[in-house]
Amino acid sequence: MAAAAQDKGSGAYLFSIVLVAVLGGLLFGYDTAVISGAERGLQAFFESAGDFTYTEFLHGFTSSSALIGCIIGSALSGLFAGKFGRKKSLFFAGICFFLSAAGSYYPEFLFFPKGVASQGLWVAFNLYRVLGGIGVGMASAICPMYIAEVAPANKRGTLVSWNQFAIIFGQLVVYFVNFLILQSHKNDPAIVEWTNQVGWRLMFGSECVPAGLFTLLILLVPETPRYLVMSGQDEKALHVLTRINGSSAASQILSEIKNTVVEKKEKLMAYGFLVIFIGCMLSVFQQFVGINAVLYYAPRIFESMGMGDPMTQTVLMGIVNISFTLVAIFTVEKLGRKPLLITGSLGMALGALGVALADAVPGVPGIVGVLSIMIYSASFMFSWGPICWVLISEIFPNTIRGAAVAIAVAFQWISNFIVSSTFVPLYSWSPAFTYGLYCTMCLLAAFFVWRLVPETKGRTLEEMSALWRNRQASRK
Numbered sequence: 001m002a003a004a005a006q007d008k009g010s011g012a013y014l015f016s017i018v019l020v021a022v023l024g025g026l027l028f029g030y031d032t033a034v035i036s037g038a039e040r041g042l043q044a045f046f047e048s049a050g051d052f053t054y055t056e057f058l059h060g061f062t063s064s065s066a067l068i069g070c071i072i073g074s075a076l077s078g079l080f081a082g083k084f085g086r087k088k089s090l091f092f093a094g095i096c097f098f099l100s101a102a103g104s105y106y107p108e109f110l111f112f113p114k115g116v117a118s119q120g121l122w123v124a125f126n127l128y129r130v131l132g133g134i135g136v137g138m139a140s141a142i143c144p145m146y147i148a149e150v151a152p153a154n155k156r157g158t159l160v161s162w163n164q165f166a167i168i169f170g171q172l173v174v175y176f177v178n179f180l181i182l183q184s185h186k187n188d189p190a191i192v193e194w195t196n197q198v199g200w201r202l203m204f205g206s207e208c209v210p211a212g213l214f215t216l217l218i219l220l221v222p223e224t225p226r227y228l229v230m231s232g233q234d235e236k237a238l239h240v241l242t243r244i245n246g247s248s249a250a251s252q253i254l255s256e257i258k259n260t261v262v263e264k265k266e267k268l269m270a271y272g273f274l275v276i277f278i279g280c281m282l283s284v285f286q287q288f289v290g291i292n293a294v295l296y297y298a299p300r301i302f303e304s305m306g307m308g309d310p311m312t313q314t315v316l317m318g319i320v321n322i323s324f325t326l327v328a329i330f331t332v333e334k335l336g337r338k339p340l341l342i343t344g345s346l347g348m349a350l351g352a353l354g355v356a357l358a359d360a361v362p363g364v365p366g367i368v369g370v371l372s373i374m375i376y377s378a379s380f381m382f383s384w385g386p387i388c389w390v391l392i393s394e395i396f397p398n399t400i401r402g403a404a405v406a407i408a409v410a411f412q413w414i415s416n417f418i419v420s421s422t423f424v425p426l427y428s429w430s431p432a433f434t435y436g437l438y439c440t441m442c443l444l445a446a447f448f449v450w451r452l453v454p455e456t457k458g459r460t461l462e463e464m465s466a467l468w469r470n471r472q473a474s475r476k
Helices: 002-008 011-033 035-047 056-084 086-105 119-150 156-183 191-205 208-220 225-230 234-245 247-260 273-288 291-304 310-335 337-360 366-381 384-394 398-429 431-452 461-475
Strands: none
Touching: 011 035, 011 086, 011 119, 011 156, 011 208, 011 234, 035 056, 035 156, 035 191, 056 086, 056 119, 056 398, 086 119, 086 191, 086 208, 119 156, 119 225, 119 384, 119 398, 156 191, 156 310, 156 384, 225 234, 225 247, 225 398, 234 247, 273 291, 273 384, 273 398, 273 431, 273 461, 291 366, 291 398, 310 337, 310 366, 310 384, 337 366, 337 384, 337 431, 366 384, 384 398, 398 431
């Protein structure tokens, strides 16, 4: 019986190590969304400073300063993953999450008097937020990479898709935590003052719990077999592969990995420019379709449509997002990556067009715009949300994956910043034009996937090396 189990591998073992890695995705969502509940109290706190004027511009910077860290972290992820390994890099990301949460809760630590807003304290707070962003940037690149490198080919798409589910779930968790923190003092006559002095601190500090748990648990998971082979640790790699895939399959997989890992690292362009271009453009299109303009500013959008309490609509959209992310998880290995991306692009284009028409055509009921936003968001959640991460984690050959993923994810955060920073002025000028622009980007994304992106369903990571070698040879 034990021999049969060894030959088949342990699904429970695979599930347990993927679950730990997925916690990194939850922290990704938690850290990026915690600011939504804390920003008003934070603004009031720094507006009380006596040594500088806390302007709307400075508040905008404070609200988005973590994105600077995200760009830095994603750019460093390839260097860290290649030099120190996937496991140690994720441990470092966990440390960044924990220190950022603790520092954002108590930015006065050692250097400033508690509760007294000042310019120096504002700088310290933003440095802690940038540190958290570095953790997010590293986790956003390395968590999908880790999962892809431990997962069998026939389960890889589903397991990597769970990372996106964890990101969305992390956002919902922190919305709920922020709500409970505010509710705990709802009957306090001085609730506004309490929120401005204490409430926002508790929101940031609450991240210490999942961050600490992730940092400890990551010490218990193994390094990925592919990194172990690249580091000359074949016996350890075989042990991990045997526990996941069974003894008979492990030797074959190890042989395939060794055949593709001729040297520890190849030049970035060793497989041609096209593979790097496709990886980066997947990241660019994931953001240029405009989804974060919806996720970050949903209450503002729903309020402009005159649909009652905007937070109710936002929560409903969150439930829709979770539901349709599950659609991707359970269909990605059956339908493939390309069909989901193309279908999702067309669905988003339809939703964006509906929002544009609701604004441009007089007399259109507000419910049309709300439903269009729901279609737009749902289409992203079963396609570009999870599937882009799946493809980025598996499309690159073994010997350049660390550096290539880092570049692709850095492009993603830069594109995120561009879309997030331009949405408000564009939307204020013309909602119809803004969503018409996103509609066009969705159609371009569908065409890009159809023409250039290879289908990776069922292919091993080692087979991707051969695919790009063949494509490179055919172009010469």
